[in-house]
Amino acid sequence: MTMQENAESLLVGVDVGGTKIAAGVVDARGQxxxxxxxxxxxxxAEKTLQSIATGIVETMRAAGVEREQIRGIGxxxxxxxxxESGVGLFAANLHWRNVPVKRWLEDALGMPCAIENDVSVAALGEHLYGAGRTERDSKADTMVYLSLGTGVAAKAIIGGKLHRGSHGLAGEIGHTxxxxxxxxxxxxxxxxxxALAAGPALAKRAREAIQAGHVSLLQEQDQATLTAHHLFSAIAQGDNLSRQIxxxxxxxxxxxxxxLAMTFDPQVxxxxxxxxxxxxxxxxxxRAGVAQWIERSPVFRVIWHANMLRLTALKRDVGILGAAALLADGETV
Amino acid sequence: MTMQENAESLLVGVDVGGTKIAAGVVDARGQxxxxxxxxxxxxxAEKTLQSIATGIVETMRAAGVEREQIRGIGxxxxxxxxxESGVGLFAANLHWRNVPVKRWLEDALGMPCAIENDVSVAALGEHLYGAGRTERDSKADTMVYLSLGTGVAAKAIIGGKLHRGSHGLAGEIGHTxxxxxxxxxxxxxxxxxxALAAGPALAKRAREAIQAGHVSLLQEQDQATLTAHHLFSAIAQGDNLSRQIxxxxxxxxxxxxxxLAMTFDPQVxxxxxxxxxxxxxxxxxxRAGVAQWIERSPVFRVIWHANMLRLTALKRDVGILGAAALLADGETV
Known part of the structure; x- marks a missing residue:
């Protein structure tokens, strides 16, 4: 492939986290x-932006691509x-308030940048490259992405576009x-x-129960580093407390x-x-809980279908691919 | 105004109900x-379609307008x-299943027709002509319409367009x-x-309580024709049972x-x-209940604003104006 063929066909996607930055070069097919x-x-903020710029430059070097081949950075x-302005308004883990991310990076790197909230980015990534596909392999017109991790948050894609709402807070089911x-x-x-269902909430509930004298296989774990995944392992070994939590x-x-299904009537x-x-x-x-709602609610039965609820297809790449999706054709938001 | 000036600038809006049909001619300014x-x-179905056609012809005669002046019928x-197909798939009150409304009326009247669900129509009407206006007198980009009457249902306007979802069931909060x-x-x-909060549910709860021996001013009413409005009047006279219900x-x-606010982050x-x-x-x-959520939830406080929750501006005209909005400029859905 010559540089000419490749000109401006590549994107860089950057997943900015509180502890690590993951950056990748993404091609037109989502590879x-x-x-x-x-x-x-x-x-x-200056140091954080510098580490983001370093990640971008390093991932371009790792992919062996030149600046001229990159259409933009998401x-x-x-x-x-x-x-619109490309300003990071507030990010607790980054200690950010009103940081001009887009301007700083465009000045530093000379490439167009776009930023979005990380859950929105993940929703766009799954919609464009991942699990947000309908049976006929076209993108879902209405898709809901529900993120389950250290936080819980949802974002909806409606009419193929990210629904942000007035403050970018649409889908705040996690803080409902x-x-x-x-x-x-x-x-x-x-x-x-x-607070009821995110990973740290599960671990906290287990710690509190153990402190209160409940018997559990989790007592063998270091309580300070307990995660939801420890509860999953304990359940596999028959742990009753973990199962209940x-x-x-x-x-x-x-x-x-x-x-979310009743509200958005999504395909996926x-x-x-x-x-x-x-x-x-x-x-x-x-899945078991949803099956009970199917049993109970006739309207939900019309909305639901067997292939509605899917797990992420992009997994750990969702941040990179989703960020790239911000600049992908037809996905400008 | 000559017919020439008026050519195709008018719309007919029809509110098809289970007991009555309301039809009106609407001008470009929403009058x-x-x-x-x-x-x-x-x-x-044939008889129902004939009564709809009669209503359309009569309202045109009442407005003194000719067929040539009408751009279409919603x-x-x-x-x-x-x-898309203009088929009424299912309407319990009309005893309809798969009725080709659009084709029948276009054949009978020779004017373009568009149909939508009545709550969707009301949402579009408020958005275009009514309460769905932001402070700067522009239409809300994201608006939620919540209908409270014999049923409870919501519809959202997102990016200025009606959000239908996969089956037209988006916003089914009433059957949640x-x-x-x-x-x-x-x-x-x-x-x-x-079943908890629509008009008939309030009346039913009152009837049941009175049958169970509760004392109430509503005992003076004919129990069979009791409505939520009777409960409102009784509250004004100090009736405790009505107040509790x-x-x-x-x-x-x-x-x-x-x-709905947390999910859609709407302007209105x-x-x-x-x-x-x-x-x-x-x-x-x-309003009192919402005030408690404002008190409780910091995220909700960011989403909420003093002029968020509004009552219908179109009231009884919402069906006519909303149906006309189906064909109004820039409101095709």
């Missing part, structure tokens, strides 16, 4: 040609952004109160879905899936995030 | 030039429709279960919002408003339908 991961320097930011007076959430409310969270998440709901990379007891519990 | 109301003949149907094992809903599920329904509706939420034509104890209860 990731290089993956580079570097630590996020959070010692001030970035997924863990927080609130203004996609499901249990008034439930456990305190990081957002300040009580009983949000995220995961089942409780799955019930809430199944209600969220039901609500994609479960993404670290807790949905493969089938596990949480996913099984969600 | 209703004539209103005709006739009974719906539900003795077979119809709101109380049920499921296919807007809020109270598992709650009262039986007409849809077959238990504890749907509609309406407050309970308002709590569920406030949660629905909260859910319009309450329409017969229970939202003016301030009343149900609306007051919804």
């Amino acid at each position: 990731v040609l290089s993956r580079v991961q570097i630590p996020t320097d959070t010692d001030g 970035l997924g930011i863990p927080g609130e952004v203004n996609p 109160v499901f249990v008034p007076d439930g456990p305190l959430c990081a957002c300040g409310a009580r009983g949000c879905l995220e 995961v089942a409780g969270a799955a019930t809430h998440l199944a209600y969220a899936v039901y609500l 709901i994609v479960l993404g995030g670290g807790l949905a990379h493969e089938e596990n007891p949480l996913i099984e519990g969600i | 209703v030039l004539s209103r005709v109301q006739i009974p719906t003949d539900t003795d077979g 119809l709101g149907i109380p049920g499921e429709v296919n807007p 279960v809020f109270v598992p094992d709650g009262p039986l809903c007409a849809c077959g599920a238990r504890g749907c919002l509609e 309406v407050a309970g329904a308002a709590t569920h509706l406030a949660y629905a408003v909260y859910l 939420i319009v309450l329409g339908g017969g229970l939202a034509h003016e301030e009343n104890p149900l609306i007051e209860g919804i």
Whole structure:
């Protein structure tokens, strides 16, 4: 392939996280040609932007491509952004407030940049390259992406476009109160879905139960580093406490899936995030909970179909591919 | 105004109900030039279509306009429709299944027709002509319409367009279960919002309480014709039972408003339908319930603003104006 053939056909996708930055070169067919991961320097916005720029330059070098071949750079930011101005408005993990990401990177690198919220980016990535495909292998007109990981958040693609809402907060099911007076959430409310069913919530519930004297295989684990994945492993070994905690969270998440289906009437709901990379007891519990809603609600039965709920197809590449999707043809948002 | 100036600048909007058909001529500025109301003949689809055609012809005569001045006819149907084919798929009150509304009326009247579900039509009407306006007097990019009457249903306008979803069922909050094992809903599920908070549900709850021996001013009313409006009047006279029933329904509706706001992040939420034509104890209860969610949820506080929740501006004309909006410039859906 000559440089000429390749001119401006490639994209760089950057997944900016609180601890690490993953950057990749993506071709027109959605293939990731290089993956580079570097630590996020959070010692001030300037340093963070410099580490992002370093990741971009390194992944281009790893893919063996020149600046002239790159059409643009897309970035997924863990927080609130203004996609028009390209300003990172607020990102707790990056300690960002009103950081002019787009301007800084375009000045530094001389390539067009686009930024979006990381969950939105993941939704766009699954829609364009991943699980958001209908039976006839076309992109779903209406798709809901539900991220299950250290947080819980949803984003909808409607009419093929990301639905942001007035403040970019559309799909904030994670901070919707499901249990008034439930456990305190990081957002300040009580009983949000995220406080009931995100990974850290499961681990916290297990730690508290063990401290309260419940017997569990999880007692053998270091309590400080307990994760939802430890609960999944314990369930495989017959641990009752883990089973109960995961089942409780799955019930809430199944209600969220039901609500999102009733609200958006989508073709596809994609479960993404670290807790949905493969089938596990949480996913099984969600499927079981959804089956109960199918049983109960005739309207839901019309909306639902056997292939509606899917796990992420892009898994760990969703951040890179989704960020690239910000600049892909027909996916400008 | 000469006929020439007026050529094809007018629309006919038809609100097809189970008991009556309202038809009106609407001008380019959204003024209703004539209103005709006739009974719906539900003795077979052919008869119903004939009564619709009669209503259209009569309202044109009432407005003094000729066929040549009419650009098209929009119809709101109380049920499921296919807007592309113009087929009324299912309408319980009309006893319709797969009725070729568009083809029949276009053949009979020689004017282009468009059909949509009646709640969708109301949402489009409020968006184009009514309460769906932002502060700067432009149309809301994202607007949610929540209909409160004999049924409860929501429809969202996203990016200025009606969001239908895969089956035209997007926004089915009315048939979303809020109270598992709650009262039986007409849809077959238990504890749907509609079974908890629609007009007939309020009247039913009052009747049941009175039969069970509760004391209420409503005992003076004919129990068979009791409506939510009787409960509102009784509350004004200090009736405790009515107050409790309406407050309970308002709590569920406030949660629905909260859910819709968190899901769509809209600029505007319009309450329409017969229970939202003016301030009343149900609306007051919804506002009070929303105030509690504002108190509880920091994310909701970002999404919410003082002028978010509005009552219908079009009231009884919403069906005519909304149906006309199906064919208005820039509002094709």
